[in-house]
Amino acid sequence: xxxxxEHLNKWxxxxxxxxxxxxxxxxxxxxxxxxxxxGKTSFMRILIGLMRESAxxxxxxxxxxxxxxxxxxxxxxxxxxxxxxxGMTGRQFVTSLARIRGVKDCAAAATRAIDWVRxxxxxxxxxxxxxxxxxxxxxxxxxxxHQPELLVLDEPLTGSDxxxxxxxxxxxxxxxxxxxSVIVSSHVLHExxxxxxxxxxxxxxxxxxxxxxxxxRDLIDRHPHTVEVKADRPxxxxxxxxxEPEVLEIRxxxxxxWVRTPQPDAFYAKLPKIALDAGTEVRxxxxxxxxxxxxxxxxxxx
Amino acid sequence: xxxxxxxxxxxxxxxxxxxTRIRAMIEMELVQPFKxxxxxxxxxxxxxxxxxxxxxxxxxxxxxxxxxxxAGNRVYREGFYNFPLFSMILMVLSATVGAxxxxxxxxxxxxxxxxxxxITRVDYLIGKFLSLVCFLLLVALGPGILLFFGQMGMxxxxxxxxxxxxxxxxxxxxSLILTVPMSAVVLAFSSLTKRTYxxxxxxxxxxxxxxxxxxxxxxxxxxxWPKMLSWVNVTAHLGDLCYATRSSPGLPxxxxxxxxxxxxxxxxxxxxxxxxxxxxxLVWRRLRSVEVEE
Amino acid sequence: xxxxxxxxxxxxxxxLVGGKRAWAAAFLVLAPPFFxxxxxxxxxxxxxxxxxxxxxxxxSLWFVVYLLALIYGIAMSIGEIEDGTAGxxxxxxxxxxxxxxxxxxxxxxALTAALFVNLLLTGLASLLAKGEIPHLMRDxxxxxxVGGAGIVVSLGYYVTCGLVFRTxxxxxxxxxxxxxxxxxxxxxxxxxxxxxxxxxxxxxxLLPMIFxxxxxxxxxxxxNFHLPGYGEASMFLSILAGVFLVTAMVAAMNRSIEGKxxx
Numbered sequence: 005x006x007x008x009x010e011h012l013n014k015w016x017x018x019x020x021x022x023x024x025x026x027x028x029x030x031x032x033x034x035x036x037x038x039x040x041x042x043g044k045t046s047f048m049r050i051l052i053g054l055m056r057e058s059a060x061x062x063x064x065x066x067x068x069x070x071x072x073x074x075x076x077x078x079x080x081x082x083x084x085x086x087x088x089x090x091g092m093t094g095r096q097f098v099t100s101l102a103r104i105r106g107v108k109d110c111a112a113a114a115t116r117a118i119d120w121v122r123x124x125x126x127x128x129x130x131x132x133x134x135x136x137x138x139x140x141x142x143x144x145x146x147x148x149x150h151q152p153e154l155l156v157l158d159e160p161l162t163g164s165d166x167x168x169x170x171x172x173x174x175x176x177x178x179x180x181x182x183x184x185s186v187i188v189s190s191h192v193l194h195e196x197x198x199x200x201x202x203x204x205x206x207x208x209x210x211x212x213x214x215x216x217x218x219x220x221r222d223l224i225d226r227h228p229h230t231v232e233v234k235a236d237r238p239x240x241x242x243x244x245x246x247x248e249p250e251v252l253e254i255r256x257x258x259x260x261x262w263v264r265t266p267q268p269d270a271f272y273a274k275l276p277k278i279a280l281d282a283g284t285e286v287r288x289x290x291x292x293x294x295x296x297x298x299x300x301x302x303x304x305x306x
Numbered sequence: 307x308x309x310x311x312x313x314x315x316x317x318x319x320x321x322x323x324x325x326t327r328i329r330a331m332i333e334m335e336l337v338q339p340f341k342x343x344x345x346x347x348x349x350x351x352x353x354x355x356x357x358x359x360x361x362x363x364x365x366x367x368x369x370x371x372x373x374x375x376x377a378g379n380r381v382y383r384e385g386f387y388n389f390p391l392f393s394m395i396l397m398v399l400s401a402t403v404g405a406x407x408x409x410x411x412x413x414x415x416x417x418x419x420x421x422x423x424x425i426t427r428v429d430y431l432i433g434k435f436l437s438l439v440c441f442l443l444l445v446a447l448g449p450g451i452l453l454f455f456g457q458m459g460m461x462x463x464x465x466x467x468x469x470x471x472x473x474x475x476x477x478x479x480x481s482l483i484l485t486v487p488m489s490a491v492v493l494a495f496s497s498l499t500k501r502t503y504x505x506x507x508x509x510x511x512x513x514x515x516x517x518x519x520x521x522x523x524x525x526x527x528x529x530x531w532p533k534m535l536s537w538v539n540v541t542a543h544l545g546d547l548c549y550a551t552r553s554s555p556g557l558p559x560x561x562x563x564x565x566x567x568x569x570x571x572x573x574x575x576x577x578x579x580x581x582x583x584x585x586x587x588l589v590w591r592r593l594r595s596v597e598v599e600e
Numbered sequence: 601x602x603x604x605x606x607x608x609x610x611x612x613x614x615x616l617v618g619g620k621r622a623w624a625a626a627f628l629v630l631a632p633p634f635f636x637x638x639x640x641x642x643x644x645x646x647x648x649x650x651x652x653x654x655x656x657x658x659x660s661l662w663f664v665v666y667l668l669a670l671i672y673g674i675a676m677s678i679g680e681i682e683d684g685t686a687g688x689x690x691x692x693x694x695x696x697x698x699x700x701x702x703x704x705x706x707x708x709x710a711l712t713a714a715l716f717v718n719l720l721l722t723g724l725a726s727l728l729a730k731g732e733i734p735h736l737m738r739d740x741x742x743x744x745x746v747g748g749a750g751i752v753v754s755l756g757y758y759v760t761c762g763l764v765f766r767t768x769x770x771x772x773x774x775x776x777x778x779x780x781x782x783x784x785x786x787x788x789x790x791x792x793x794x795x796x797x798x799x800x801x802x803x804x805x806l807l808p809m810i811f812x813x814x815x816x817x818x819x820x821x822x823x824n825f826h827l828p829g830y831g832e833a834s835m836f837l838s839i840l841a842g843v844f845l846v847t848a849m850v851a852a853m854n855r856s857i858e859g860k861x862x863x
Contacts, residue, residue, distance in 0.1 A: 016858065054687055055856040071853055076691045087684020089611075090619045100614075103607030106693035110607075146688070344773030394780050402773050413682075499620050501682070503674040503772050507667055508624060510776070514663040514784070519635055522654040525817070527643040 006031050006154060006185045007051060011060035014046050021046040023209040024060070029187060033180045033200035036189040039304055043209040044189045045084065048158050051187070052081045065153060077105050080147035084158040086139055088131045094118065094142045095127040098149050105150040117149040118142075121175060137168035144175065155179055157188040161195055173198055193297045207304045221298065228252050229268040234260045234288040235279065244282040248274060321424055331425075331433030332440060339403045339441055348402075349445055352395045356449035359385050360456040367460040379473055379549045386453055387446070387480050388542045396484060397513055399445055404438045404492035405505035408589070413500035417593070427593045431586065435489055442485035450477040472550055480545040487541070487582045494585035497592040513537055533567055540574045543567040604693040605702055611689075612676075612706040621671050628667055629718040632659040637725035649733050652726040653810070656739075657818045660718055661747050661802050662787075666779050668711050669754035676703050677762025678771045686857050697849035700759065704848065708755055712748035719743050735810075742809040749837045750802050754779075756844025763851035766858070790823035801836050804828035 007029040014022040022043045038044045049055040050062050053069030053076055062068065067075045088097060099114040107113045118127045121141040126134065131142060140160060147155060157176070161169045169192070176199055180186050190196050196203070197217070205213040205220075213220045221229075235241045242256040245263060250271045253264040265271045268291070279286045292298075339345045359381060386392055411417050420430055454474055457463075465473075495508040520536035523529075533539050543566040567574060616622065636655050640646055680686040690696055719740045723733055733739070758775050765771040787799040794800055804827045807813060815822070828836060 049857065052691060054690060055858055056854075071696065073693050073695050077693045079691065081687065081691055083684065083687055085684050087687065089614070089683075089685060092614075100607065100611055101688055101692075104604050104611065104689065104692040104694065105607075106601065106604040108603070342767075342769050342773070344770060344777065348773075348777065390785055391781075394785050398773075398776055398780055401776060402769060405772075406769065501620070501675075501679065502768055503679065504621055504624060504671065506772055506776065507671050507674075510670075510780075511624070511628060511663075511667050514667075515631060518658040518663065522651075522658045523635070523639055523643075526639060526646055526651045526654050528645065529643075 005029060006034075006065060007187070008063040009047075009051075009060065010062075012047070012050065012057055012062055013059040014043070014050060014055070015058050020209050022050075022057075022206075025206070025209070025211045026060075027204055027211055027214050029185075029204065030202075031185045032202065033176065033186045033188065035196040035200050035203040036187055036206070037193070037196065037203055037300060038189075038206040038212075040191075041208075042206045044206055045158055047206065048081075048156055048187070048189065052076070052079050052156055054081075077150055078153045080150065080152035080155045082140075082143045082147040082155070082157045082160055084162065086143075088139075090132075091130065093128050093130055094123055094134070094138075094145070097131060097142060098127075098146045101146045102149040107150050113149050113151075114145075117145040120148065121145045122171070137164045140164055140168070140172065144172070148179065153184055155184065155186045157186065159189055159191070161190050161192050169195060193300055205300065205303055212303045220303075228264045228266045230292055231263045231265065231268065231271065232260055232288075232290050232292060233263065233275070233279075233286060235284045235286050237282070237284040240282045241279060241284045241286075244278050248278065250274070324429060327425055328429050328433045328436070331430070332437040335407065335434065335437035336441060339399075342402070345399065345402060348395055348399055352392065352445050353449050353452070355389065355392060355395075356386060356453050356456075359453055360460075363456050363460040379476065381457060382450060382453060382473070382477055383480065383542075383546055383549060386450060387484065387545055393538055396442060396445065396488065397510070400438070400442060400488050400492045401506040401509050403441055404489065405496050405509060406502040407434050407438060408493060408496040408592075409500055409502045409505045412497075413502075427590070431589055431593060435493055435586070435589075438489040438493060439485050442489060443481055446481040446484050447478060450481055453477075469550070476548040476550070479548040483544045483548070483578070484541055487578045487585075490582040490585035490589075494588045497589045530568055534569075534573060534577065539566050540577055543569075544571065544574045544578065547571055601693060605698070608689075608692075608694060608699060608702045609706050612703045613710065615675065616672065616707065616710050621675055625668055625671055625714065628664050628671075629714050630721070632664065632718060633721035633725040636722050637728055640726055640729035643729065646729040646731075648726040648729045648731040651729060652723050652733050652736075652739070653816070653818060655722045655726070656719060656743055657803070657806075660715065660722065661743060661750065661806070662799055663784065664718060665715065665747050665750045665802075666754050666783060668714065669751050670758050670775060670779070672707050672711065673755045673758025674762050674771065674775060676707060677759045678765070678768050679762070681762075681857060682768060690857065696852040696855070700763075700849050700852040701845070704752075704755055704759060704845065708748065708752045711751045711755070712744060715747045715751065716740065716744040719747070739810045743806065746802050746805045746809070749805075749834070749841065750798055753798055753837055753840045753844060756841060756848050759848045760844055760851050763848060763855045788821045790821075790825065792825050794822075795825045795828055796836075798837070798840070800825075801828050801833040804833040805830050805837075 005028045007027070009025055009027050012022050012025040012027075013020070025043075025047065036044050036047065046055065050057050051064055051069060053064075053072055056070045065075060065078055069075055069079075089100070092100070095114055095118060098117055099110050102110040102113050102117075115124075118124055121144050123138060123141050123145060126138055131139065134142065140163070144157070144160065147157070155176075160172055160176070164172065173195060176186055176188060186199075188196070188199060201217045202215065203213070203217055203220070204211070233241065238256040238259065238261045242254055242261045245251050245261065246254050248271070250265045250267045251263050252266060255262050263271065272289075275286070275289070363381070411420070417430075421427065425433075451474075454477055457473075458470065491512065492505075492509050495512070496502075496505045498508065499505050516535055516537040520532050520534075520539060523532035523535065546566060547570070616625075632655050636651055639651060640648065680689065689699055692699070694702070723736045723740055727733060727736075757778075761774040762771045765774055783797050783799050786794055787797045788794070800822075803819070807815065807819070807827070808830050811819075819827070
């Protein structure tokens with residue numbers, strides 16, 4: 005496992021940021037999700053060794069991150085908030101940080117990192133003149149300049165326009181394709197879905213769910229699945245489906261039938277025969293809530 | 307696509323008065339310093355100085371031999387306002403509280419949030435200035451009034467009502483002389499940078515530069531005019547001039563202390579007024595440039 | 601590791617000369633010589649030696665030392681955290697205590713060099729008056745060494761304040777209050793505690809070095825307390841420097857960078 009947290013707790017005075025969180029993250033891309041104030045940033049800061057846990061333990065790449073410079077150079081971190089040295093150009097910023105991480109040929113490493121994030125043209129301009137997306141890319145460049153094994157990105161997509169977001173998603177995927185791991189937090193759920201199906205969901209400091217999105221969805225019994233079936237004769241299909249014990253609720257309009265069922269697999273198995281017996285032609289079957297947004301909503305709503 | 311919902315109507319209410327908005331800003335800023343334990347402790351030290359004097363007054367009033375320092379109004383100016391410890395307290399408080407007033411808003415880009423509402427730059431400036439003046443007045447005038455009541459209750463002078471009110475007026479005027487120019491200068495430094503600590507250091511530099519420069523030049527040039535370069539001397543001298551000199555029957559005449567500066571109201575008042583005006587002008591110019599920078 | 605350490609040296613040096621704090625430091629360094637020059641040119645019967653010693657005593661080895669150390673001590677600690685750059689520093693190949701040690705060493709050397717410039721320019725500006733300053737270079741170097749010791753001690757204290765206190769206001773208050781009450785106010789008071797101020801220890805060291813052991817009018821404020829001798833003062837300063845250096849390093853090892861969510 006890349007990350008192993010056991011009974012992790014963190015509090016600031018009377019505010020509990022993390023409450024008995026035990027989670028393991030395997031290699032690859034893992035999405036860290038949660039509403040604002042859930043504890044994601046606190047978790048990340050403990051993970052990279054910027055903060056010490058109040059109780060419990062955290063192991064990253066097999067080592068404890070707190071006061072561990074040898075581990076620190078194996079991790080790359082892109083913080084959520086901007087923090088730059090005044091008056092530096094992008095290239096100077098990345099080169100300086102490469103140097104303090106002990107990279108051998110800093111200038112070449114910085115150029116490689118800057119080229120990788122496609123900032124070569126603007127690298128010699130002052131960071132103060134950069135747009136939001138450019139600053140985000142330079143931050144990612146400093147995070148990867150020392151070729152880390154694990155990349156930790158705190159809300160890398162926030163504030164960027166759609167084009168930049170797609171570019172950043174591409175960069176993150178290509179990083180992971182080189183055999184390295186990424187932990188990324190974001191609110192932009194459909195974009196996390198583009199990156200990975202493996203998520204860790206934190207809410208109010210507690211671990212709510214971890215694993216594959218679809219598997220988590222299946223486990224959410226209290227929220228039956230919604231299935232949309234587009235057919236040529238929806239009224240007849242609805243009448244046939246209403247008799248089935250797996251169907252909790254049904255409605256239809258001139259083009260489709262919506263069914264709510266707690267047992268989607270059993271429902272899918274029966275649907276072809278039901279449609280055949282009803283004499284209807286099924287054009288499309290989809291599940292509008294078989295996605296991350298629905299999982300997020302179901303698990304975080306009170 | 308047509309808009310079907312016509313239920314929206316623009317708000318036709320009245321805005322609160324300008325003074326209400328400024329007062330809201332002052333109330334908001336006055337609460338902040340008291341959340342900091344260090345500021346509370348420093349304010350406590352200021353009141354402790356007065357507490358010690360009240361204790362001394364109590365013992366002095368009980369004794370048969372009356373020490374001269376409790377006679378007259380010297381206890382206010384030499385015992386409290388011009389006491390070096392109190393000057394330092396006021397300087398430290400203005401540095402820790404005042405330095406962040408504008409610097410914090412610049413750092414967190416809150417100025418646009420203020421100016422996008424019905425708060426003009428003038429309102430903002432007045433609000434910040436008055437909030438710092440009010441806070442420093444609390445530390446300067448509050449203990450002064452306690453001392454006034456202590457002197458009224460335990461002092462040996464037989465004073466008329468007019469003389470008592472005169473003393474109260476002197477204390478108030480002295481407090482204003484100490485706090486108003488200081489607030490303006492600190493605000494000016496606060497507007498120059500987004501880093502609170504740098505603004506505090508700039509103010510401390512200005513304060514100590516004036517004090518040290520005055521002393522060094524006085525000694526090396528063997529002249530008295532450099533005394534007017536010292537912030538402490540100028541405010542102390544003007545403060546002294548606020549008090550009436552009087553003799554009290556039945557009490558030993560308190561030896562009059564030598565004037566701090568060899569001049570009247572004029573030059574020190576011009577110096578302080580100019581500094582106040584220039585500082586507020588600097589803040590105004592910085593606020594006007596917010597639009598350009600943002 | 602060596603490469604990383606050199607990287608920190610470079611970053612620290614860059615931080616010293618960048619931004620508004622560099623302007624504030626430049627003002628602190630250049631203001632005394634400027635005013636000394638003005639006094640030398642415009643004053644009557646000004647003696648250069650008296651002018652130079654007065655500025656050194658009342659300016660350079662008093663509040664210039666503290667304010668320079670304060671600017672950079674706070675910037676190095678809480679300033680980095682506020683700016684959001686502390687995270688980058690602590691995620692490096694160098695342990696935190698070594699980062700603090702390197703930063704403090706580089707900053708102390710740089711500020712001592714700035715103090716040397718300040719003292720030299722003050723001496724040269726004083727010479728604009730008619731007269732001479734015998735042993736100017738000796739005095740400048742002696743004062744630089746003494747002032748350098750003061751810088752190390754005060755820098756260590758301010759960095760510790762910045763690393764121990766979570767909020768900038770708390771750190772600033774913890775830094776300013778002892779400086780102003782202890783070092784500025786207490787130094788001139790006729791009470792026993794005055795011998796334990798950094799300022800009086802520095803002035804005690806200066807006495808044999810530049811005043812040939814003679815207490816001039818500048819020392820008239822020394823009443824009711826013992827002015828430390830050279831040996832006592834250097835030991836006192838060394839102990840203080842060591843204590844503050846160690847506390848700064850320990851504070852760095854235990855400092856969590858909690859970010860805005862913790863405020």
